Amino acid sequence: MIPPDTPNTPDTLDVSGVPAVLRVQDLVVTYGQHRAVDGVGFRIARGESYAVVGESGCGKTTLARTVLGLLRPAAGEVALEGVRLDQARGRDLRALRRRVQIVFQNPFAALNPRMTVARLVDEPLRLAQPDLTAAGRAEAVSALLASVGLADRFLGRRPHELSGGQCQRVAIARALAMDPVLLVLDEPTSALDVSVQAQVLNLLADLRQRRGLAYLLISHDLGVVRRLADRIGVMRAGRLVEEGPAQQVLHVPAADYTRALIAAVPGRGRAALVGGAEAGDEAGSGAAGGPAPGGGARADPLAKPAPATGAAAVPASELSAPSSIGSSQ
Numbered sequence: 001m002i003p004p005d006t007p008n009t010p011d012t013l014d015v016s017g018v019p020a021v022l023r024v025q026d027l028v029v030t031y032g033q034h035r036a037v038d039g040v041g042f043r044i045a046r047g048e049s050y051a052v053v054g055e056s057g058c059g060k061t062t063l064a065r066t067v068l069g070l071l072r073p074a075a076g077e078v079a080l081e082g083v084r085l086d087q088a089r090g091r092d093l094r095a096l097r098r099r100v101q102i103v104f105q106n107p108f109a110a111l112n113p114r115m116t117v118a119r120l121v122d123e124p125l126r127l128a129q130p131d132l133t134a135a136g137r138a139e140a141v142s143a144l145l146a147s148v149g150l151a152d153r154f155l156g157r158r159p160h161e162l163s164g165g166q167c168q169r170v171a172i173a174r175a176l177a178m179d180p181v182l183l184v185l186d187e188p189t190s191a192l193d194v195s196v197q198a199q200v201l202n203l204l205a206d207l208r209q210r211r212g213l214a215y216l217l218i219s220h221d222l223g224v225v226r227r228l229a230d231r232i233g234v235m236r237a238g239r240l241v242e243e244g245p246a247q248q249v250l251h252v253p254a255a256d257y258t259r260a261l262i263a264a265v266p267g268r269g270r271a272a273l274v275g276g277a278e279a280g281d282e283a284g285s286g287a288a289g290g291p292a293p294g295g296g297a298r299a300d301p302l303a304k305p306a307p308a309t310g311a312a313a314v315p316a317s318e319l320s321a322p323s324s325i326g327s328s329q
């Protein structure tokens with residue numbers, strides 16, 4: 001058991017007096033001489049959704065991989081519910097890593113094509129609740145699928161027999177099976193058809209409310225950010241250049257760089273960002289589903305292997321076996 005980071009000064013507590021779900025402080029992550037994350041700090045409270053936005057290469061993925069315990073920082077701290085992830089090793093690290101799950105951009109790539117939906121959701125459940133009987137797990141799988149809007153008739157299907165939106169729902173159910181406190185959402189809708197983007201955004205918004213989950217959202221798409229984020233951190237060249245409540249950052253940005261980012265959102269996307277319902281909603285769903293500015297489909301960046309000379313990767317032996325992070329890449 002790892003002791004909580006010491007001491008819990010008021011500075012490390014959120015407003016409710018409990019440790020923040022995620023606290024990142026003075027974080028530095030390097031690839032050789034290159035500081036991909038350079039002194040970043042922020043915190044996410046229970047049930048809060050925090051978006052990190054910034055152009056390609058600013059360090060969002062590196063930050064996410066470090067929060068997931070896949071990269072070791074060169075300096076600074078990452079704490080989950082007051083427990084230092086950056087200092088954890090072995091079994092403690094694996095236990096902590098289960099508390100943070102990720103939903104990847106491309107749900108097809110994130111699911112083993114040979115497994116049925118039932119097995120895909122059962123797999124992380126076995127890890128999270130090893131004492132559950134087979135009957136208990138079957139019940140739990142059904143309940144998890146129901147929570148993401150999929151009926152039991154999907155249990156026997158494989159990923160190629162599902163739509164993109166259904167695949168993403170299965171990926172979300174897998175993540176939920178680990179009973180996380182924090183979900184990292186890596187461009188969770190940008191590989192999906194526009195018609196289903198809004199549905200998945202609604203599901204994510206709904207799950208957060210129902211389960212009190214916290215989100216770390218990584219996105220190029222300011223329409224998605226507007227829909228899901230309570231607060232926004234704007235990242236540039238490894239640093240946070242602005243942070244604040246979503247409405248404030250999107251409507252009265254303080255930094256020139258943020259203004260430039262918003263100005264770069266083209267046509268409909270910009271309307272979705274600043275205009276509200278009529279501009280970005282999908283069929284009255286209440287979600288902004290505009291296309292990502294510069295955020296078209298791309299390979300899952302979190303899945304890329306760490307280079308031999310790069311940031312310190314956490315050894316494979318310390319990664320928990322098949323989680324929605326592990327086997328899905």
Ligand SMILES: Nc1ncnc2c1ncn2[C@@H]1O[C@H](COP(=O)(O)OP(=O)(O)OP(=O)(O)O)[C@@H](O)[C@H]1O
Nearest residue numbers: 031036055056057058059060061062301306307310
């Ligand atoms: N494995 C690596 N080895 C060396 N340099 C890397 C590696 N991964 C990322 N970098 C560099 O670190 C910086 C941050 O990259 P990162 O992938 O974190 O950015 P990003 O904001 O997630 O970009 P994108 O939105 O395109 O995914 C970039 O300059 C990138 O070239």
